[in-house]
Amino acid sequence: MKVFTESKSAQPVPNEIYCNKCGRALIRNKVGYFEDFLEITKTWGYHSPFDGQTHEIDICIECYSEWISQFEIPPQVEYAYLQAGEEYA
Numbered sequence: 001m002k003v004f005t006e007s008k009s010a011q012p013v014p015n016e017i018y019c020n021k022c023g024r025a026l027i028r029n030k031v032g033y034f035e036d037f038l039e040i041t042k043t044w045g046y047h048s049p050f051d052g053q054t055h056e057i058d059i060c061i062e063c064y065s066e067w068i069s070q071f072e073i074p075p076q077v078e079y080a081y082l083q084a085g086e087e088y089a
């Protein structure tokens, strides 16, 4: 959950972000970046229990790790960076 103060900026930056699952405030470093977290925005369609609602949630890395450990099929993983032993083609 993001908490904003009033801003005239077209892209407002949240002052605080809380994990929707555990309620912990995400840590913000000295230059203003928040620790990484999962953001989900979902607009539910017809024939769902949330018909027409848009849900927004933020999940901290600890809660995300716990959540995916319960999956029968783990997330598909791709790496954004080279791994040890790999070289650029």
Ligand SMILES: [Zn+2]
Residues within 6 Å of the ligand: 019, 020, 021, 022, 023, 024, 059, 060, 061, 062, 063, 064
């Ligand atoms: Zn959490």
